[in-house]
Amino acid sequence: MRAFLVPFLLLMAAPAPAAEIRITFPAVRKMMADQLFTVEGKKYVRGDKTKRCDFAYLENPQVGEWQGQLVVKAKFSGRTAFDVFGRCMGVGDAFDLTIAATPIVKRGVLVLTDVKVDTGGKDSYYIRKVRKTLGPSLEKEFGLDITGRARELLEQKDPKTGYLRELSGFDFRQVKLTKDAVILDVDFAITIR
Structure with a gap:
């Protein structure tokens, strides 16, 4: 009888969730579009649409899971340049990238931690700079108001x-x-x- 009682009591002592909210990836994508990709379907991570020579944004997000992490595939477009007589002088590029991160909830908002950015083997000085700065930027700026x-x-x-x-x-x-x-x-x- 004791052999049965001990596992039963341990089960009873373990806290069980009161509810489980399941948000499918198409719904997460829609929430991202509604809350984050709000400027003509884009999420600006630097500048805005009025800055034609100094901006960076993500668009066309696709959401999924890989090895326990949330994965967002998106197109990145950016430029770091100066306006010289109506022409942008500097560096810029557009490419597909994959963002992998651990989702957590802080104060009712789903945020990302441990963000890693992969550009699928594409590399340049500008792309390395994007990879280095995009992760911390998304950790600060990405948030879905789940509550x-x-x-x-x-x-x-x-x-x-x-x-x-x-x-x-x-x-x-x-x-x-x-x-x-x-x-x-x-x-x-x-x-x-």
Whole structure:
């Protein structure tokens, strides 16, 4: 009897997630487009669309998983140049790249850590500089507001009954990746009014 009781008690002592939110990669891509790639489908990591000689942006993101990391494939375009009599004098390039990172949640926002940038063997002075600066830039600037989006989805008014749903105590416990989704283990409560 004791042999059965010990594993059972250990199982009972282990905290279990109250809920699991599964966000498929097409949904993550849409969230990225809505929240990050907001300027004509681009995410500026330096400058903006008014800076024709000094800018850098990512576009056309594709999201997936590889060896437990979130992978974003995108096209990079950038230029570091000076405007000399209407011409841009300096370096620049456009190429495909792959970003691999570990997703974590900080204050309700999905962010990236341990960002690594791969350019598929393409190399130059400018590309090396992009690889070196893009990782830290994405760690600072990349963020998907998961809590806000969950609140929007879970707190919708029930049109048939008129009841309101209120989300409280929304806490993340863990972020996991599968081959087709980001999975968030969360604790929360919904109050119906």
